[in-house]
Amino acid sequence: MNNIAITIFGGTGDLTYRKLMPALYTLFKRHLLQDNIQICAIGRRPYQNDDYRQIIYNWIQNYARLKVNEQELQNFLLHVIYFKMDFTNLNEYQQLNFFFKNKIFDQHVIYFAVAPNYFEIISKGLSQANYIKQPKIILEKPFGTDLNNARELSQKLEKQFGKKQIYRINHYLGKEMVRNILTVRNTNPLFAHAWNKDFIESIHISAFETVGVETRGSYYDQTGALKDMVQNHLLQILSIVAIDNPQNNIADEQYKIFKSLKPFTLAEIKKHMVLGQYEGYTKEEKVNPLSQTETYAGLKLYVDHPRWKNVAFYIETGKRCQKRAITVTIKFHRINKNIPANILQIQIQPTESINLSFNIKTPGQDSISSVNMNFCQDCNLQFKLNTPEAYERMILSCLNNDDTWFAKWDQIEICWQYIQKLKQLYTAANLPIYIYKQGENHPHEF
Ligand code: BG6
Numbered sequence: 276m277n278n279i280a281i282t283i284f285g286g287t288g289d290l291t292y293r294k295l296m297p298a299l300y301t302l303f304k305r306h307l308l309q310d311n312i313q314i315c316a317i318g319r320r321p322y323q324n325d326d327y328r329q330i331i332y333n334w335i336q337n338y339a340r341l342k343v344n345e346q347e348l349q350n351f352l353l354h355v356i357y358f359k360m361d362f363t364n365l366n367e368y369q370q371l372n373f374f375f376k377n378k379i380f381d382q383h384v385i386y387f388a389v390a391p392n393y394f395e396i397i398s399k400g401l402s403q404a405n406y407i408k409q410p411k412i413i414l415e416k417p418f419g420t421d422l423n424n425a426r427e428l429s430q431k432l433e434k435q436f437g438k439k440q441i442y443r444i445n446h447y448l449g450k451e452m453v454r455n456i457l458t459v460r461n462t463n464p465l466f467a468h469a470w471n472k473d474f475i476e477s478i479h480i481s482a483f484e485t486v487g488v489e490t491r492g493s494y495y496d497q498t499g500a501l502k503d504m505v506q507n508h509l510l511q512i513l514s515i516v517a518i519d520n521p522q523n524n525i526a527d528e529q530y531k532i533f534k535s536l537k538p539f540t541l542a543e544i545k546k547h548m549v550l551g552q553y554e555g556y557t558k559e560e561k562v563n564p565l566s567q568t569e570t571y572a573g574l575k576l577y578v579d580h581p582r583w584k585n586v587a588f589y590i591e592t593g594k595r596c597q598k599r600a601i602t603v604t605i606k607f608h609r610i611n612k613n614i615p616a617n618i619l620q621i622q623i624q625p626t627e628s629i630n631l632s633f634n635i636k637t638p639g640q641d642s643i644s645s646v647n648m649n650f651c652q653d654c655n656l657q658f659k660l661n662t663p664e665a666y667e668r669m670i671l672s673c674l675n676n677d678d679t680w681f682a683k684w685d686q687i688e689i690c691w692q693y694i695q696k697l698k699q700l701y702t703a704a705n706l707p708i709y710i711y712k713q714g715e716n717h718p719h720e721f
Pocket residue numbers: 446484503624
């Protein structure tokens with residue numbers, strides 16, 4: 276890799292501080308970024324380079340995956356430049372353009388680490404910046420604010436930057452254990468032959484967080500759990516778990532699964548969807564005091580495909596829940612109703628592990644006991660050190676022109692359609708947004 280620039284819109288945002296800078300530092304430390312990389316963070320605040328470097332110094336110290344080495348961190352910071360501008364003001368893009376005058380890069384990655392309602396203004400601004408040549412664009416999710424907006428945006432951005440230059444990131448696809456799902460399934464006959472309705476009763480995909488909306492109230496209140504987590508992260512995991520033919524192109528196979536998601540009628544929706552809001556949410560900073568935005572979403576879905584006939588896919592996500600955990604739990608059919616089910620659980624976060632519960636004869640008795648076999652991946656220091664954080668992996672893939680694990684437009688479009696329809700039905704059926712206590716996981720059973 277040669278001469279690279281990475282420019283980040285949203286340089287003073289939570290994502291940049293918490294995820295992007297620590298990931299870039301780790302890539303630098305691992306010698307995966309070349310020595311003359313230039314990282315330009317754009318923000319409105321009146322910082323000098325040194326102020327900004329001091330701020331990210333602290334974030335990197337707290338959030339970098341690998342132990343921070345002071346000298347390496349100082350070296351890294353020299354590659355970071357702060358550029359003050361108001362990116363919503365089109366008049367300010369000429370300054371940015373001049374900043375890049377006479378700087379020749381082999382590739383220039385522009386990261387839109389901002390809410391989707393800013394994508395358009397930034398691309399308009401960039402259209403005036405002729406010194407930024409053929410940039411690659413990384414777009415954060417959710418892509419667009421709704422289906423129509425996403426369609427329009429997609430067309431505009433592809434026209435302006437070129438289809439191949441656009442990388443729609445979904446960092447869940449960079450998580451090690453999400454990638455492991457296919458390997459566990461494909462390489463173990465025990466699971467490969469049982470990955471269907473004849474053996475599996477239900478699949479539960481959940482992503483619970485203990486944090487609330489933190490500093491992102493204004494973005495989150497416009498978005499909610501369905502658009503923030505389900506439409507992208509959780510449906511993507513579902514599509515990977517449910518892939519019919521893992522030997523084929525993954526993106527095409529995922530698309531087929533999205534297309535097979537069973538639609539519901541108004542009468543059915545009550546049994547398939549629950550939305551909730553944590554107590555105190557409306558008092559959060561920059562949240563409408565009368566907000567009806569959901570911070571929890573629970574769905575019971577079906578994939579209309581012979582492999583998955585009658586297999587329930589439960590999807591759940593919530594903020595301010597009891598504990599932080601992302602898991603995929605596969606429950607197999609019981610031999611009979613008196614015998615516990617075998618359960619395969621893939622833990623994606625915060626620990627990375629695989630747990631299999633199966634039945635044995637209770638020692639000394641004739642009864643049956645369910646016991647666990649557990650493989651803890653990140654308890655192995657070498658495995659842990661070798662596991663890149665999701666953003667490290669995704670940024671590196673973009674630099675290497677590998678878009679395999681980036682979300683494709685047709686997938687995003689179909690997921691928008693599906694989720695939007697469900698939300699419309701929920702509203703039309705007059706179903707409530709259940710209030711749940713902070714620290715609880717289930718606002719309402721369904
Ligand atoms: C982001 C969502 O995409 O994912 C956040 O916008 C959420 O609301 C975050 O907190 C969770 O990511 P992770 O990697 O911590 O599970």
